[in-house]
Amino acid sequence: MFETAEIGHRLDKSTYEAKLPALRSALLEAQYQLKREARFPVIILINGIEGAGKGETVKLLNEWMDPRLILVETFDIKTEEERERPPAWRYWRRLPAKGRTGVFFGNWYSQMLQNRVHGVIKNAELDHAVDQALKFEQMLCDEGALILKFWFHLSREKMFARLKSLKNDPLHSWRLSPLDWQQSKTYGRFVKHGERVLRATSRDHAPWHVIEGADERYRSLTFGQLLLDGLQHALDRTSIQPVRQAVPPIPSLDGRNVLDSLDLTQSVPKDDYKRLLTHEQARLSRLMRDKRMKKHALVALFEGNDAAGKGSAIRRVSGALDPRQYRIVPVAAPTEEERAQPYLWRFWRHIPARGKFTVFDRSWYGRVLVERVEGFCSTAEWLRAYSEINDFEEQLREAGVVVVKFWMAIDKDTQLERFKAREATRFKQFKITEEDWRNREKWDDYATAVNDMVDRTSTAIAPWTLIEANDKRFARLKVLRTINDALERALKKG
Amino acid sequence: MFETAEIGHRLDKSTYEAKLPALRSALLEAQYQLKREARFPVIILINGIEGAGKGETVKLLNEWMDPRLILVETFDIKTEEERERPPAWRYWRRLPAKGRTGVFFGNWYSQMLQNRVHGVIKNAELDHAVDQALKFEQMLCDEGALILKFWFHLSREKMFARLKSLKNDPLHSWRLSPLDWQQSKTYGRFVKHGERVLRATSRDHAPWHVIEGADERYRSLTFGQLLLDGLQHALDRTSIQPVRQAVPPIPSLDGRNVLDSLDLTQSVPKDDYKRLLTHEQARLSRLMRDKRMKKHALVALFEGNDAAGKGSAIRRVSGALDPRQYRIVPVAAPTEEERAQPYLWRFWRHIPARGKFTVFDRSWYGRVLVERVEGFCSTAEWLRAYSEINDFEEQLREAGVVVVKFWMAIDKDTQLERFKAREATRFKQFKITEEDWRNREKWDDYATAVNDMVDRTSTAIAPWTLIEANDKRFARLKVLRTINDALERALKKG
Structure with missing residues (x-):
């Protein structure tokens, strides 16, 4: 599933620069329409390989669009108040309101993958986490939310090369936490479980987009285009209600219901x-x-x-x-x-x-x-x-x-x-x-x-x-x- | 200042029971008027000596009035999210909305007194804390809030007697934290600094009420009556705006202002x-x-x-x-x-x-x-x-x-x-x-x-x-x- 994101996509400078202005103004326009209509929120999930340009892409997004309408949320270590409550509480409290965009780093997928890769949980628990994520996203979509899920990818070789070059770049070395390097050892496991999770959670209403992260121009423009398509498509919807088959309750043919069976004469002296x-x-x-x-x-x-x-x-x-x-x-x-x-x-x-x-x-x-x-x-x-x-x-x-x-x-x-x-x-x-x-x-x-x-x-x-x-x-x-x-x-x- | 709260106030059962029903229904009525009009919030500060019945009184308040409209807040150890922000942030986030009542235990006064009694801060810092508290309360009152400040008091002898009896009572011994006992040693300091703080912070718009806590009936009824008087008085106000002298800006007689002095021609190539x-x-x-x-x-x-x-x-x-x-x-x-x-x-x-x-x-x-x-x-x-x-x-x-x-x-x-x-x-x-x-x-x-x-x-x-x-x-x-x-x-x- 990641093969197409390891083939070395590239984009030359002139193509990039030719396409960028139109993309930016279209994104901005879509963003303001979103704000004006305030019909639904946009939730962007950022996942993938370390060094594949996740942070850079979001930084770029904030430059292209109006950063005042974008909330970037990182979920790394839980705060005390979050540890005291069910796991999903921290996501609920950070949800963007209608008309706004939330960018979630370190989201539910990051948590489950880190836990699986480091052996904190097994496959059965991973499946359960996947199931919870699906239900959560289903609910969000049913409420009208637009969910865009991005996986930034790099082949093993490209990742090593990139981490090395970043390390030697004094302006960027601070970005590399010890975790990143540790992940270079666990690349195989990360990709394996990542694939399992992506397969299980790519749904019509919230599909995954895998983007090769090696070439900055390719990565940025692809991301921008996918985001724009998603936004425009959602803005064009006449209704935010997805068509879903829910089973209506069975009518009570004999007219009796659970309340009838109560003995309301019961009392205590x-x-x-x-x-x-x-x-x-x-x-x-x-x-x-x-x-x-x-x-x-x-x-x-x-x-x-x-x-x-x-x-x-x-x-x-x-x-x-x-x-x-x-x-x-x-x-x-x-x-x-x-x-x-x-x-x-x-x-x-x-x-x-x-x-x-x-x-x-x-x-x-x-x-x-x-x-x-x-x-x-x-x-x-x-x-x-x-x-x-x-x-x-x-x-x-x-x-x-x-x-x-x-x-x-x-x-x-x-x-x-x-x-x-x-x-x-x-x-x-x-x-x-x-x-x-x-x-x-x-x-x-x-x-x-x-x-x-x-x-x-x-x-x-x-x-x-x-x-x-x-x-x-x-x-x-x-x-x-x-x-x-x-x-x-x-x-x-x- | 605490003398009148050490004279052994008592109330006999029959007087208490005769007065209670009218007090309760009046309190309830005032509470619903407060809710209906939703013109201002009520903030009740609970302070004083350990064992003087602070917790019991608030429990009673929740029985007498509609507990659904009362938010009881304890501020003991700061959460991580609170530690990361200015001290007042924790109070701001817990303020009751208009029409509601907030009961604050362990409030700003408790914090400053504990710190002073245990030598964490000196008098100068205590004075600064007092000053901050005054400004905060002034602002709240200017916004229409009704602030009621209660100090539950006990003489040294009564406190020891009460702590001892509570300790021997299996139903209540859990209430006594180690801190309480520790405070029995620091009673003198607590009262001395408490008096200093009360003197400095008793203002027209938010005076202190000192209640002797030894006799439960006296304590409860006094508290209830003070609360009712405060509530009714505030509800009767036609305007929530207090009359205050604020100095209006000096008109600029020569018509010049700070913006005129700017050199707007400055530029960068x-x-x-x-x-x-x-x-x-x-x-x-x-x-x-x-x-x-x-x-x-x-x-x-x-x-x-x-x-x-x-x-x-x-x-x-x-x-x-x-x-x-x-x-x-x-x-x-x-x-x-x-x-x-x-x-x-x-x-x-x-x-x-x-x-x-x-x-x-x-x-x-x-x-x-x-x-x-x-x-x-x-x-x-x-x-x-x-x-x-x-x-x-x-x-x-x-x-x-x-x-x-x-x-x-x-x-x-x-x-x-x-x-x-x-x-x-x-x-x-x-x-x-x-x-x-x-x-x-x-x-x-x-x-x-x-x-x-x-x-x-x-x-x-x-x-x-x-x-x-x-x-x-x-x-x-x-x-x-x-x-x-x-x-x-x-x-x-x-």
């Missing part, structure tokens, strides 16, 4: 409640202080009918803890900065560091609930959200994050009672709005959405817990107990 | 330019790679007349560097998240880590330039911006950040020529808008604003450099040379 609550709160407090929590984090999310008691359940959970241990994130309409990013970005921002606990009051499931029912997103969007969410939660779980998900269910009569009670209490009036009454009219649509959601996202790694919430005491205890059980299991496994 | 440019670029590249840069960072900001050549000057600067070393921040209208924060917040976000370089294409001076001229902010706002900006730049400088500021000046005829040239060139048309023509009509207003700006913010630590930019070559060289000279001076000083 007041006397038992106090004792049991104290017991579960003490348990949670103990578990969160357990030394083994250093390897874990906790995420609990609350969805449910309006007036089902999410807020009061959350207070019973947080009441057990030191306020420095947890953070509650109320999920409302996305902000401007959040709207310029992929859907899950605003939740990734709040992923807790190890030892910490984040409560989401409503969550990423908004997409398959309110956004689906109200038509705030397209069918394609909510359909693909199921698998995006499963991938997301899998990543959390792999990083030691315990994920607990609650749907708090009440029946329609109970909701009506609570709505009326809220309207009657002065300082609870803010809790009841026109919107609540409107949502109530769509009760059945929500029930269908909840059913599909549980169907498709209640996984072994992050199962849904349905909370029978007609009785608030019963609900709060079940919430606490579920969190405690999940934490206990995770801590036992270590 | 093409032949010399290439050589000199390469020289300065190589110099910048070398300086940025200097090992001593590890202790420094670089900020260069560009302001100037429209079409003065900011963009092309920036490209000559960035062209000298590896794109991984710098970041260019184009400053446009603030986003929604930025508007919910104090003015300087959106610039603090982009302060470079050590060894890095941030170029601001337009900057925090927007407030005293475009916002002043166009009336986008009140007179009080732009007047106080001068000293806020000076404080900001002083903090950068103290943290080793080299700050270089450019005003790029052209004359009115040159601007007209360039506007017309832009309109004539297809891919430069985006660069010229209606707004540019409108700004041009306010040429004299801008000149006055620039004059005042230079007058009031050209300081020894961060001087303005006026760039004669009629000749682009001359301008670019002067920009590069100025940056290089500033860097060189900073590196020499170490």
